[in-house]
Amino acid sequence: MIGARSVEADSSGGRRGSRIVKATVLRLTLLTAALTAALPISAHAQERMAPARGGLEAKLEYCKTCHGLSGQGYLGYFPMPRLAGQQPEYIEAQLRAFIERRRTNPVMRNVAHVLSPSMITALAMHFRHLNPPPFGGAPRGSIATGKRIYEEGLPESNVPACSACHGTEGKGQNEIPRLAGQVYQYTVGQLSGWKSERGQGTAVDTSAIMAPTAHNLTRSQVEAVAAYVSSLQ
Amino acid sequence: MKRIGLKIAILAIFASTVSSWAGESAAVRNCTWCHGTGAQGYTVAPRLAGQRPQYIMSEIRNFREHARNNPFSKQYMWGAVAALDPHTARDLANYFATIQPRPANDGDHTLASRGRTIYMDGIPEANIVSCYACHGPNAEGVRDIPRLGGLSYSYLKGRLEQWGQGYHSTPGSPMPMVATHLGPEEVEALTSYLSFVK
Numbered sequence: 001m002i003g004a005r006s007v008e009a010d011s012s013g014g015r016r017g018s019r020i021v022k023a024t025v026l027r028l029t030l031l032t033a034a035l036t037a038a039l040p041i042s043a044h045a046q047e048r049m050a051p052a053r054g055g056l057e058a059k060l061e062y063c064k065t066c067h068g069l070s071g072q073g074y075l076g077y078f079p080m081p082r083l084a085g086q087q088p089e090y091i092e093a094q095l096r097a098f099i100e101r102r103r104t105n106p107v108m109r110n111v112a113h114v115l116s117p118s119m120i121t122a123l124a125m126h127f128r129h130l131n132p133p134p135f136g137g138a139p140r141g142s143i144a145t146g147k148r149i150y151e152e153g154l155p156e157s158n159v160p161a162c163s164a165c166h167g168t169e170g171k172g173q174n175e176i177p178r179l180a181g182q183v184y185q186y187t188v189g190q191l192s193g194w195k196s197e198r199g200q201g202t203a204v205d206t207s208a209i210m211a212p213t214a215h216n217l218t219r220s221q222v223e224a225v226a227a228y229v230s231s232l233q
Numbered sequence: 234m235k236r237i238g239l240k241i242a243i244l245a246i247f248a249s250t251v252s253s254w255a256g257e258s259a260a261v262r263n264c265t266w267c268h269g270t271g272a273q274g275y276t277v278a279p280r281l282a283g284q285r286p287q288y289i290m291s292e293i294r295n296f297r298e299h300a301r302n303n304p305f306s307k308q309y310m311w312g313a314v315a316a317l318d319p320h321t322a323r324d325l326a327n328y329f330a331t332i333q334p335r336p337a338n339d340g341d342h343t344l345a346s347r348g349r350t351i352y353m354d355g356i357p358e359a360n361i362v363s364c365y366a367c368h369g370p371n372a373e374g375v376r377d378i379p380r381l382g383g384l385s386y387s388y389l390k391g392r393l394e395q396w397g398q399g400y401h402s403t404p405g406s407p408m409p410m411v412a413t414h415l416g417p418e419e420v421e422a423l424t425s426y427l428s429f430v431k
Contacts, residue, residue, distance in 0.1 A: 062360035062414075065407045066367070074407070076367030077375050106353075107366045114357040
């Protein structure tokens, strides 16, 4: 409502303009279109451009546009992973992997290559301290199965317990990522396509350690583990 | 306008997805009166043809709850959806989604390739995000994220400008944040590109 008033004020520059607006809204859409063309593009749209384009705050806002306004993750055309509470070393390692094309992702390659090392560190430190509730939306039926795989592994399939490295609460450590609260669709996508998504250039990339484990999990086991970790706070 | 209404009524009758003829064709006609023949969009009223059904339903909810609050929404859509029951809203959304969309083609051709680059890559140096990440490689949308490909230049431009001016749509949407970083030239290029996407 406030918005509507401000546009009338913007468009009028006086009484005559607002009379035109009033008359036009009573007519058919065709006429209103002609008027839209006459509405001046709001000057403050340009004034409100981000003040410091190179600054940390602006960059954080940029990250959160896709990764969720609290870093909790988001489902766009692609699932965007949760960054909140993530291990800073992991974030830094992955951003480097995007830049060096060891991790292939058409969007993140462009995002990462403009980040300076100090910006990367600052971003990673910021996300570490965020703690929004999980994004949610995972199927709940297989959570118990997922918990068992997470805590005990699948010895018969050479799948170690996830908790051994990622921690019993799924918080990760150093370059081992936090999984707690991770967006379900993201985890499913990574684990089911590990070889193509991750670990390019295995000699320098510790994510290669996950390749056999991801390979040994069936699709339904992947879904169960992903559902379980997505539910962890 | 009467003639357009008639055409829509005929079109609606031939559309096999419409289950209860009398009721739904009247509801469809109420929409296409402004949204154009075949729901292809008409001046300021956006094309509904081919739009994601979940998006249409979500916007109907936003109009009803007055969350989407730009001047045309307030003037037209708040009233238009006030008496729309959820069942009819769903049927309308599913119906419009099945109509083959036609691109508006009303943007500036010379800006289209620049617009495509912004759409795909964003401008990371200026904190402008990639549209592709959410709206998909061909701007087709997904779930309640709208199809943008082929919507009219003027409609898209208006929406992007309004977010920059502080108007709202879906609560929690990242779009106001996206829009504040786009300058006028970037808006021109993006919306021009999108208007040509088939």
